[in-house]
Amino acid sequence: MTESHDMIVIKDLYKHFDSIKALNGVNLTVKKGKVIVVIGPSGSGKSTMLRCINHLEVPTSGEVWIDGKHLGKKEKELNAIRAEVGMVFQLFNLFPHLTALENVTVAQKVVRGRSKEEAEEIAMKQLIRVGIPEKADAYPTNLSGGQQQRVAIARSLAMNPKIMLFDEPTSALDPEMIKEVLDVMLDLAKEGMTMVVVTHEMGFARSAADEVLFMDEGLIVEHTTPHDLYNNPKEERTKLFLSQILQH
Amino acid sequence: MDNSLPVSDEKASMQLKDISWWFLGLVLIFVWAIYIFLTKENYQEAFNFIKIGIQITIKTSLIAYVFALMLGLLAGLGRISKNLFFNNLSRLYVELIRGIPMLVLIFFIALVGVPMLVDGINALGVWLTTIGLASIGETLSGFGNKAFTMNGRAIFALSITYGAFLAEIFRAGIQSIGRGQMEAGRSLGMSYGQTMRHIILPQAVRNVLPALGNDFVAMVKDSSLVSVLAVRDITQVSRLYAGSTFRFREAYVTVSIMYLTITVVLSLLVQVMERRLRKHD
């Protein structure tokens, strides 16, 4: 595998929910090890694009390849591909009936067929990596938002994903917890993980992103480096959007 | 002018209101029952006669409930399934059962459904024999209606009936779990079934445990309907006792106390469970 190997390829992606046109022809190629930040106004299709990448949402039309594998209709193949694509949600979506450790082991055992011991060993390594091994036996309700999100990241990482997708991972967090989650994500980026991150955290985009996408009305309107996008956006819509988020 | 008086008055009336008079009433009924069973010969005789039905009542309820749980889980999953056939079949099942009185259902399933099933099994046996599987075929075609005892049919009928009620409980439980749970499971590569089993159902079942418990209590009571099939549960035995001795009062007081004892104990257990579950939330 070379550096320029394509990890995600999206071609002519459309997603319509009845009359709502969430995606209207998205094309994107993400090279291995790249970090892509996605920004755009509410309802512009950012989440939908992310969810189409692992076919959590089945596209209306268009094609997706993950590491060269085409995503088709067969459930078994889709499950296998999804296991390779980690996803982190805005509201964490931890499993509340399981401890932090069990949250990280369950899919390893069920999907990867790992033994309890092996899964727990890997889970502990991931919990150490995200900085909360001491919370292994805590239930999600007893964890802060930041801790929950870090467990969610560990849960995805334990599957040894090739790609990590983040959908506004810090926007449900209190300000003092945002940094602890972003730090974990920065480490991941440095280690060479291929990442697509929907976030309005400009600091993260500037320090970790290789490319930034601006989406509007289900289309990628601008696709460039963080520096160019934030400093001299070309499109009017991008300028308007940036001026709005910078005010806040 | 003086604030303290009305306040204390209110307190006194609050305390009266706080006493669970209904519970005291229940306790009194039980005390009275124990008294008459210990002192009155007529009641002792009735009790000793009717208690032979307790085993059937409990066995019928328990076995039927276990089958109803399995059927209910299956149909509950069907109700939310994307598979159109499975979904519609489950819906049809639930609607049919809910639209027919339980007494009629019990007659129907036991006296019409089971014979139809036997005919079906026989036909299958004949067909298997003609295609050369004589060994299985002949046992199946030899099946008679007698192979199904009335006790078995009663359990069958109760299971099918309560399966539909429990299906709605399971469905509601599953639907009470946020859709983010399924998405998180699927995004980790787990299949729909695996996510259901390891993520959704454990949470859903926990949420509906009290409802499931209450339906078990209801089923114990409804098991009395199987007396119409001459199954010797406590209702049937008490009818027999009343019919042969004309001691209606003794017979129906005794059987009522028996049901009340079982259901009150079970309901208290459900309440304890409910409180425990709430504490853990």
Ligand SMILES: Nc1ncnc2c1ncn2[C@@H]1O[C@H](COP(=O)(O)OP(=O)(O)OP(=O)(O)O)[C@@H](O)[C@H]1O
């Ligand atoms: N499951 C769904 N059913 C119907 N409409 C949907 C569904 N998911 C998304 N949409 C619609 O698709 C459009 C794009 O939604 P999407 O969630 O992708 O936007 P977004 O850019 O992530 O917005 P936000 O910043 O608010 O998260 C919106 O109009 C939304 O209402």
Ligand SMILES: [Mg+2]
């Ligand atoms: Mg979104």
